[in-house]
Amino acid sequence: MNWLLTLLLSIAVLGVAMTCVAYLTWLERKIAARMQNRIGPFWVGYPHGWLQPLADVAKLIIKEDITPKNADRVLFNLAPVMMVVPSLIGFAFIPFAAGLAVVDHPYSFLLFLAFASLALLGVFAAGWSSNNKYALISSLRMVAMAVSYEIPLLLSLLVPAVLVGSFRLTEIVEAQQGMPFILYPGIGQVAFVVFFIAMLAELNKAPFDLVEAESELVAAYNVEYTGMKFALFYAGEYAHTFAVCGLAATVFLGGYNGPAFLPGAVWLLLKMVGIFVLILWIRWSFMRVRIDQALMINWKILFPIALLNLVAAAWWVVRSGGAG
């Protein structure tokens, strides 16, 4: 019966995740509009255009599906799937109640990061196979950014793992019952800030959205995509963002831990949405950095800080006598 439970659980998680992803687009448009002195989606669905995501999906389904003549056909059609699937797999590792995750693996933390990075391969495949110059430049930028920002991302995420002494996400959450890792003096805040900046770069969010810098590269890696394939990229992007928000909430903000008047899963969801809104706030406030500036910020600032912080965390653990 174990497999049946896992199946039901994964369907539930997938359903919740996809619904959230659909409504995050609506949330983003509303928040962006609010920041910009606008109203945002309003007429599709009575209170504040709540049916807008469904209308968008319906529109994208009936759009013409075009594969460019000179594109690498197989890779071109595979790329959206390569982007969406690893992003959604990430949700499987996030524990949403005590000891309850779809996949509770001893190395679930590392598996999550592996799948999160795999999603970027879809972006690269799309840019490469489109046989479009803008898409090509975009995918090359993606590689440069991913190769750089993965390092501080991983180094800052290793801090909680070192403090707990485990790569099992459920154990990392359990260890934060008293105090979430972001409140650890010095180490926690530095790790979170470094992680957050690296995450913005990893997720192509402004001010590091160089991969889809539409003022330079038109629509960047998905410039040749239409209809549902384009929609898959968008869904993949939001799913990826939300999954990484989930990781941040789990690793730094104590995951499902919270005052008992709300169930743990709701706390987790609230924290995820909170981080997502923070990303939006930054995204709709700042100008984009240039590619050389982005790489310089990474190698000259984030990387040394992340490394020193990891050493400090290790020293903390050794001094307090072992992990945990």
Add this chain to the structure above:
Amino acid sequence: MTEEIRVVDRELGELALNMGPQHPSTHGVLHLKVHLRGETVVKAIPGIGYLHRGVEKLSENLAYEQLAPIFERNDYLGPTANSLGYVVAVERLGGFEVPRRGAWLRTLVAELQRIASHLVWLGTLGLDLGGALGGGTTLYMYCFREREKILDYMEELTGTRFHTNFNLIGGARYDITPELAAKAVDLANQMEACLGEMRNMTSATAMFRGRVEGIGVIPRDLALSVGVTGPVLRASGVKFDVRKDAPYDAYPDLQFDIPTRTEGDALARFEVRMDEIAESAKLVRQLVEGLPDGPIFTRKPIKNPKGLKVKPNEVYAAVESPRGELGFYIVADGTFKPYRLKINAPSFCNLQVIPHIAPGLLLADVIATLGSLDPVLGDVDR
């Protein structure tokens, strides 16, 4: 151009990229042919003509009286500056008198539209630097919120929001009421107040400064030899402004400064335009306070456009449009329509500097530079 014909060097992995005419950041239908090595630009050639409407030829077949509103469609972000340049030229050509009140009103509308035009420039610079899916849109929306107030004012004054057709040969078309005059002062104060907010979103942030500081530097001698005009020229340290150096309408009687910078980079051009908004706001207040009494035009627009004949003569007259020196060269042959009319468009002059400053920049810098030059393609192609 020394390297007009330059083949892409595939051995070095060069890439020829045609940016535009359909591109979100080329400010209309500009076509930039860019040779890239990695992301570094080796060569950039602007291709223009996608918005050519033959206005100069068209003007040889229309009466003097009919032409002013047509030129307002050239530089569609600062419409009155165009018709103002034309009417000033025709007035000098035919020796038509302009009553003082009319001249001051024309100046008032021109300065308000200068602010509106600079606000659009700031918003689109935001789009160029921050993207349509990022902080740029936020700046854009705030700029348009402020610009909307000016357009509303124009609607109240002239009945039209945008292409106001305010300037007549020999005066201004609509008179201003005391309430509207008070509103103009209020508007100028609001524009000045919004500058601080705009600066908080742009030059106060490290990201914006990092994108424009030291980018697209036009040295003084290059600026003079290429012949850039307006804020672009003044950002390179040349204090030239038609309003001061060849004054027209109300400008001889007004007190104002010409903001200049010496750095010549995109940030300097940004600073010059921001200061110009403040100066224009000052000018609007002065214009309302010192508005003379009297008629606003010497000659009413006539029903029969063929009635206005100009004796054989030729003239070059320039005004300071939001983009720089906008000159009209008109040759009259004694009939009711110009024999030849040539427009010296500021955007066209400013765009010529791109091939000189683009090599060595990154692709993103080319967009930032282009945004700081503020070309309007309707003005470039005419």
